[in-house]
Amino acid sequence: MNWRVLMAIVKKDLKVVAQNRSVVIPILMVPLILFGALPWLAVLVPGSINMGGSTMNDIAPLLAKLPANLTAELAPYNLEQKTVIFFLVYLLAPMFLIIPLMVSSVIAADSIAGERERRTLEALLYTPTSDRELLLGKLLSAWLAAVATAAAGFLLYSVMVNLAAWQVVGAVFFPNMMWLVMVFWVAPAAAGLGLSVMVLVSARAQGFQDAYQMGGMVVLPILLLVFGQATGVMFFSTGLVVLLGLGLWLVDAGLLWYGRRFFRREALVSRL
Amino acid sequence: MEAVIQLKNVSRRFGEVQAVRDLTLEVYRGEIFGFLGHNGAGKTTTIRLVNGVLEADQGKIRVLGFDPQTQGPQLRARTGVITETASMDNRLTALDNLTIYADLYGVPRAEVKTRVSGLLAQFELAERANDRVAAFSTGMRQRLAFARALLHQPEILFLDEPTSGLDPMAARQVHSLVTHLAREEKRTVFICTHNLVEAQRLCDRVAVMEHGQLVAVGSPHELASRYVRRLMVNLETDPAQRESALEILAAAGALVDGQPELANGGLRFAAAGREAIPQTLSLLVNKGIRVYHLSAEEPDLEDVYFALHAGKEQ
Numbered sequence: 001m002n003w004r005v006l007m008a009i010v011k012k013d014l015k016v017v018a019q020n021r022s023v024v025i026p027i028l029m030v031p032l033i034l035f036g037a038l039p040w041l042a043v044l045v046p047g048s049i050n051m052g053g054s055t056m057n058d059i060a061p062l063l064a065k066l067p068a069n070l071t072a073e074l075a076p077y078n079l080e081q082k083t084v085i086f087f088l089v090y091l092l093a094p095m096f097l098i099i100p101l102m103v104s105s106v107i108a109a110d111s112i113a114g115e116r117e118r119r120t121l122e123a124l125l126y127t128p129t130s131d132r133e134l135l136l137g138k139l140l141s142a143w144l145a146a147v148a149t150a151a152a153g154f155l156l157y158s159v160m161v162n163l164a165a166w167q168v169v170g171a172v173f174f175p176n177m178m179w180l181v182m183v184f185w186v187a188p189a190a191a192g193l194g195l196s197v198m199v200l201v202s203a204r205a206q207g208f209q210d211a212y213q214m215g216g217m218v219v220l221p222i223l224l225l226v227f228g229q230a231t232g233v234m235f236f237s238t239g240l241v242v243l244l245g246l247g248l249w250l251v252d253a254g255l256l257w258y259g260r261r262f263f264r265r266e267a268l269v270s271r272l
Numbered sequence: 273m274e275a276v277i278q279l280k281n282v283s284r285r286f287g288e289v290q291a292v293r294d295l296t297l298e299v300y301r302g303e304i305f306g307f308l309g310h311n312g313a314g315k316t317t318t319i320r321l322v323n324g325v326l327e328a329d330q331g332k333i334r335v336l337g338f339d340p341q342t343q344g345p346q347l348r349a350r351t352g353v354i355t356e357t358a359s360m361d362n363r364l365t366a367l368d369n370l371t372i373y374a375d376l377y378g379v380p381r382a383e384v385k386t387r388v389s390g391l392l393a394q395f396e397l398a399e400r401a402n403d404r405v406a407a408f409s410t411g412m413r414q415r416l417a418f419a420r421a422l423l424h425q426p427e428i429l430f431l432d433e434p435t436s437g438l439d440p441m442a443a444r445q446v447h448s449l450v451t452h453l454a455r456e457e458k459r460t461v462f463i464c465t466h467n468l469v470e471a472q473r474l475c476d477r478v479a480v481m482e483h484g485q486l487v488a489v490g491s492p493h494e495l496a497s498r499y500v501r502r503l504m505v506n507l508e509t510d511p512a513q514r515e516s517a518l519e520i521l522a523a524a525g526a527l528v529d530g531q532p533e534l535a536n537g538g539l540r541f542a543a544a545g546r547e548a549i550p551q552t553l554s555l556l557v558n559k560g561i562r563v564y565h566l567s568a569e570e571p572d573l574e575d576v577y578f579a580l581h582a583g584k585e586q
């Protein structure tokens with residue numbers, strides 16, 4: 001594997017993406033809203049905690065459904081503190097995965113389908129890169145950007161959560177082990193899911209917008225996780241997110257194994 | 273002569289379309305080789321096949337001794353391709369386009385800066401190095417595409433319709449460059465074009481493709497001799513004998529093809545082959561016509577192309 005070639009593809013794709021407003025704006029805005037504004041909104045506007053129909057006033061029944069380990073973790077806190085911590089640490093956790101998923105899929109759509117649309121792919125196909133290097137370079141650029149954005153979002157969220165909840169909780173309570181697993185194990189896998197879906201989608205898509213719209217359904221599993229937590233069907237815990245990450249990595253591997261055939265020169269050039 | 277590109281009985285099909293059919297061809301080191309044919313004749317597919325971007329359904333290909341299907345990366349490190357559309361990243365600057373491709377082509381790190389700045393200067397783009405390509409004219413993009421294709425000093429340069437969309441001045445620059453690359457730098461240049469004037473002017477040899485099949489290959493002169501028998505001849509006689517000469521030519525039978533005509537103060541007729549010219553001259557002189565001047569127009573690739581395209585010799 002020629003790392004210089006991989007890094008050249010990464011550099012090229014990221015520089016090109018950085019010039020595309022329709023890609024850059026959502027990549028910046030969504031994390032800023034989700035991780036910068038939402039913690040303050042949750043704490044300063046009590047009525048805003050209404051996920052799944054629960055408000056701060058009637059969240060007690062939801063808290064009563066928590067598994068023993070979560071109940072023990074929240075035991076030292078009063079109801080108001082529990083509510084804030086439960087919302088910011090657990091209920092919002094699945095939303096975090098939207099970031100790596102969105103960033104990886106939007107960048108992959110631009111660098112694969114978008115490059116074909118801009119008619120710049122052919123020049124790349126005539127370089128001495130192997131098919132594998134080409135695929136890995138394309139994946140790496142989107143994956144690195146997604147993981148970096150998720151990590152930056154996590155840092156922002158860590159600061160904002162503790163600042164926003166300071167008046168209520170009076171202590172630094174974030175991040176916990178579950179979130180560290182989310183950031184370093186699950187988020188990279190979620191980024192991989194966005195990529196692998198986009199590799200498949202880009203084989204059929206006519207251009208960037210087409211690919212991005214076709215790949216949009218990839219966020220559905222994340223919304224199911226959010227809904228599942230809000231309704232008390234399931235609750236994120238360290239063990240669960242470890243398993244979730246493992247599942248995502250396996251799905252990634254399967255999709256990439258299946259999708260790599262669409263990323264051979266032969267297949268790519270036939271669609272130019 | 274060393275053959276740097278060899279194709280033997282190569283075929284490639286896309287669904288129902290036979291893009292290349294049983295193509296056998298050799299291109300020699302240092303020559304400018306023209307690959308002619310109308311749209312859909314199989315020219316671009318052939319470039320993709322010989323660079324290992326597409327795989328042949330059957331047949332054998334060797335380029336610089338490499339098998340493109342199994343040694344594509346090694347081969348592409350020694351070839352350069354300029355596609356029909358310049359295929360430049362419009363969102364990047366000229367400098368970025370070249371620097372990134374220098375890495376992709378494996379240009380030694382220590383030489384990247386020198387080569388990039390040298391090529392930007394050679395193609396008169398140094399002052400625009402930090403401008404985005406989106407702001408460039410078609411001619412500037414084409415020059416940048418040449419610079420990019422030459423970054424790794426390829427032994428063979430493939431040009432797919434290199435002057436398509438260029439104004440005459442820019443096209444002339446491309447012609448000069450191609451000649452320089454072949455004659456001074458001893459690179460092999462393989463040009464796909466349907467511009468017959470360009471091919472006539474630049475190419476040492478040409479191949480004519482039709483519906484994926486090779487229908488002729490040789491130097492423009494050889495092809496003209498082989499496929500175009502009909503030569504246009506301009507004749508100047510004693511003005512008083514012009515009508516008589518016209519009658520003699522009209523009755524010359526197998527020597528003259530079609531009807532002779534009065535033109536530009538003289539006569540103009542189509543000789544049915546090179547040997548018909550001295551025979552026609554003898555005929556006229558023997559009939560007492562005083563001939564002051566006779567000149568034959570050499571057929572060009574356009575005549576060859578249409579002779580082949582018509583599927584018969586003229």
